[in-house]
Structures are given as structure tokens and as C-alpha cells.
Amino acid sequence: MDAKLNHSDLSQLLSKEAGLTMVKAEALTKALFDLIIEGLAEDGIVKINSLGTFKITEVADRSSVNVNTGEKFEIKGHNKLTFVPAESLKDEVNQPFAMFEPVEVNADLCDEEQALEEQENEISDNLPEIAAEKTETEVAEEVVETSTTSEVEEKEETLPENVIAEKHVEEVSAPAKRPEPVLVRVPKKDKGIKKDAPKEKKNNKPYYIVLLAAMLVAMAYLLYNADMDIFKSAEKCVPAQENIVATNVVKVTEEPVVKQEPVAVEVVENVKVVEEKSEAYAFVMVEELEARDLAKITVADTDLYTITGELCRHSVKSNETLTRIALKYYGSKKLWPYLVKHNKLARPDALGKGMDISIPMLEPVE
Amino acid sequence: MNNKEFIAKLAKRCGMTPAEAAKNVDLFINVMTERLKENDQLNISGFGVLEVKMRNERLSVNPKTGQRFLVPPKIVPTFRPSSKLKDKFK
Numbered sequence: 001m002d003a004k005l006n007h008s009d010l011s012q013l014l015s016k017e018a019g020l021t022m023v024k025a026e027a028l029t030k031a032l033f034d035l036i037i038e039g040l041a042e043d044g045i046v047k048i049n050s051l052g053t054f055k056i057t058e059v060a061d062r063s064s065v066n067v068n069t070g071e072k073f074e075i076k077g078h079n080k081l082t083f084v085p086a087e088s089l090k091d092e093v094n095q096p097f098a099m100f101e102p103v104e105v106n107a108d109l110c111d112e113e114q115a116l117e118e119q120e121n122e123i124s125d126n127l128p129e130i131a132a133e134k135t136e137t138e139v140a141e142e143v144v145e146t147s148t149t150s151e152v153e154e155k156e157e158t159l160p161e162n163v164i165a166e167k168h169v170e171e172v173s174a175p176a177k178r179p180e181p182v183l184v185r186v187p188k189k190d191k192g193i194k195k196d197a198p199k200e201k202k203n204n205k206p207y208y209i210v211l212l213a214a215m216l217v218a219m220a221y222l223l224y225n226a227d228m229d230i231f232k233s234a235e236k237c238v239p240a241q242e243n244i245v246a247t248n249v250v251k252v253t254e255e256p257v258v259k260q261e262p263v264a265v266e267v268v269e270n271v272k273v274v275e276e277k278s279e280a281y282a283f284v285m286v287e288e289l290e291a292r293d294l295a296k297i298t299v300a301d302t303d304l305y306t307i308t309g310e311l312c313r314h315s316v317k318s319n320e321t322l323t324r325i326a327l328k329y330y331g332s333k334k335l336w337p338y339l340v341k342h343n344k345l346a347r348p349d350a351l352g353k354g355m356d357i358s359i360p361m362l363e364p365v366e
Numbered sequence: 367m368n369n370k371e372f373i374a375k376l377a378k379r380c381g382m383t384p385a386e387a388a389k390n391v392d393l394f395i396n397v398m399t400e401r402l403k404e405n406d407q408l409n410i411s412g413f414g415v416l417e418v419k420m421r422n423e424r425l426s427v428n429p430k431t432g433q434r435f436l437v438p439p440k441i442v443p444t445f446r447p448s449s450k451l452k453d454k455f456k
Contacts, residue, residue, distance in 0.1 A: 039367035083445030100438030
């Protein structure tokens with residue numbers, strides 16, 4: 001047990017077993033191992049029944065890294081001596097454990113684990129979509145933000161407008177156009193520092209609350225329509241924004257009227273004329289702002305690249321999504337909207353197996 | 367070199383008939399197997415070491431079917447060539 005036997009010990013055992021003299025037994029064992037070595041040198045393989053196979057196998061070159069210096073170096077390929085024991089030897093040696101057999105692990109557990117794995121896969125599959133949703137909500141937030149700034153701007157406008165209106169009430173003349181271009185320019189500058197706007201936001205709490213509610217509604221709406229592409233959602237954002245703007249405009253018109261009621265009827269009429277004009281201006285301005293904001297949003301999300309032609313065609317396989325196709329051809333999941341745009345897909349979420357879609361060539365916009 | 371050739375050469379070298387040689391080789395292998403079963407280590411100078419090693423149980427998964435199997439522990443015979451022999455074939 002656990003003894004270390006050498007050549008002579010084995011020879012002794014053999015001489016006892018076979019009834020040979022010690023000298024003969026030793027000669028035999030020596031010849032046996034020498035012959036194995038010789039056979040390996042000759043053929044590279046020696047098979048001995050009920051013992052096993054000695055074989056020389058080649059080990060290919062491989063690169064490694066010096067642990068101390070981090071330098072790369074190549075380990076040269078070399079030959080290796082391997083031994084594959086014969087079945088009979090294996091069985092004999094393994095007798096204590098012979099009664100064991102491979103058992104399939106609990107089927108239920110197996111299923112659960114598989115289910116878990118599948119879930120994980122699904123989650124990873126959904127990740128890009130979630131990311132897409134995120135971008136959509138971001139878009140919505142941006143839209144809302146811009147609308148807040150425009151509202152803030154409008155509020156600012158309303159104040160001077162009232163002043164102007166009052167001035168005009170005294171003068172009863174309506175060249176209100178002149179000061180307004182200046183007012184128009186002010187919001188332009190404000191747009192550059194849009195991110196500073198939240199400070200202003202805190203000052204007018206009622207607006208802020210209304211906006212928050214609007215934002216929540218918009219987000220809920222977007223989440224509900226998660227399967228819609230960015231383009232559509234962007235388009236849908238526009239009417240919402242217009243509504244907000246419209247209500248603001250209504251408020252703008254209402255406030256001054258209330259203030260100027262005590263003035264004489266004729267004056268009020270003039271004021272109304274002035275206000276109508278300013279209202280019209282406000283509308284034009286707001287529309288301009290909207291157009292620019294929208295342009296900005298679209299630049300940020302879908303106009304980083306231009307479609308310059310067709311790269312190739314792609315036949316959709318089962319379980320393939322637009323994000324996967326985008327990842328395959330562009331190396332980025334985020335570029336899937338271009339596939340929708342280029343192929344004019346009505347339902348990007350319902351990508352059927354075998355569908356033939358065109359992969360657009362994209363060039364970054366300078 | 368297969369078993370037949372091996373026995374033939376061994377018989378020639380030891381001055382025995384091939385049948386005798388085969389019988390003796392079988393006996394010798396039996397002796398070695400018995401020793402290995404007893405957990406002994408066979409050190410053959412200039413050749414290498416024959417010993418047994420215990421392999422622990424492990425979980426294996428069939429990549430095709432996804433079935434999981436518990437592979438039981440087992441004892442396997444191993445051979446470690448001596449450094450001399452290793453260098454010879456390097």
C-alpha cells in the first residue's frame with residue numbers, strides 16, 4: 001500500500017509469480033522497458049495488450065508571456081510522451097468505484113436552470129430594445145425641456161409685452177413690431193444655455209408641476225408604444241408640444257386682457273389688435289423654435305449618418321432582430337433605426353423570418 | 367509497434383519462444399496491475415513512473431442536448447515519463 005516499487009522489486013515479484021530465476025526476470029523486465037523505448041524511437045507508438053499504448057504526440061508552438069517582465073515569447077513545439085491505459089487495466093484499477101455510473105442530474109433542477117438561462121438570454125435580447133426605449137424617453141424629455149424653455153421664454157416675453165401694451169395704450173399707436181425682434185433674439189441666446197434653464201424653472205412652480213405631469217404622461221405614452229420606432233414617436237411628440245405651446249399662448253393672451261379691462265373700450269380694441277399681432281408673432285416664433293428643436297433632436301438621434309446607398313441585401317433569419325442585424329453590419333446596435341428608415345418598415349418589431357431587407361450604406365455626417 | 371511485434375522482439379532478445387514471452391509479459395503486467403490496485407507507485411529508472419490517481423466527481427453537460435450528468439469519481443492509472451525519456455523524444 002502506497003509503497004514505491006522499483007525495477008528490482010518488480011523483477012522479484014515477477015520471478016515469484018512466473019517461477020523464473022531472479023536474473024531471468026530482471027533481464028526480461030529490463031528488455032521489456034528498453035524495447036518500449038526503442039519502439040517509441042522507431043514508430044512513435046507502442047501497443048501492449050492489457051497494459052496500454054505509449055505514444056509520442058506533437059505539441060504545437062504556442063506563445064506565452066513572461067510573468068515577470070510581461071514580454072511575449074514563443075514556446076517551441078515539442079514532442080510529448082503519452083500513455084493511454086488499456087481498458088482492462090483501467091477497469092482493474094477502478095474496481096473500488098466500479099459501481100458508480102454517470103447519473104443525469106435531477107431533471108427538474110435541470111429544467112429550472114435552463115429556464116433561468118433562457119430568461120437571461122431573453123433579458124440580453126431585450127437589452128437593446130430597452131436601450132432604444134431609453135433613447136426615446138430621452139427624446140421625450142428633451143422635447144419637454146425645450147418646451148419648458150420656450151415657455152419660460154414666453155413668460156419673459158409676456159412681461160415686456162404687457163409693458164409695451166401699456167405703453168401703446170397711452171400712445172394709442174400700434175408699431176409694436178419694432179421692439180419685438182429684439183425680444184425674439186433674446187430666446188435665441190437663451191437656447192445656447194438651455195441647460196441653465198432649470199434654475200428658472202424652479203422659480204415658476206405651477207409651470208413646473210404642469211410640465212412634470214406632461215412629462216409623465218409623455219413617458220407613459222412612449223412606454224405604451226414602445227414598439228414604435230423613433231421616427232414615429234418623435235412625430236407624436238410634436239403634437240403634444242404644440243398643445244403645450246397652444247395652452248401657453250392662450251394664457252399669454254388671457255393675462256393682459258384681464259389687466260387692461262379697466263381701460264376705455266376704444267383703447268381695449270387697440271390693445272387687442274396689438275395683442276393679436278404679438279400673438280401671431282409669438283406663434284411664428286414658437287414654430288421657429290419648435291422647428292429648430294426638432295431639427296436638433298433628429299440630428300442627435302438619426303442624422304449622425306447619412307444613407308448613401310445600399311451596402312447589400314440581407315435575408316432575415318429566425319430569431320433575428322433589427323438590433324442584431326445592425327450589430328452584424330455596423331458593429332453597433334444603436335444604428336437599427338437606419339434599417340427601419342431605409343426599408344420603410346411599418347412594423348419594425350414584427351420582423352419575419354425570410355424577409356429580404358436592404359442594408360443601407362452609412363456615412364457619418366461631418 | 368503493435369503487441370505482436372513487441373512480443374516477437376522481446377522473445378528474440380531474451381531467448382524465449384514468443385508464446386513464453388507473451389505468457390511472461392502477461393504475468394508481469396498482472397503483477398504491475400496488482401501493485402497499482404494496491405495504490406503502489408512503480409518507479410522504473412530510465413523509463414518513468416506508473417501510478418494511480420484519483421479523479422474527483424464532476425458535472426458534465428452534453429452541449430447538444432443540455433443534459434447534465436454527474437460523472438462519478440474514479441481511479442485512473444497514469445504514466446509520468448522520466449526526465450531522461452522526455453528529453454530523448456523532445
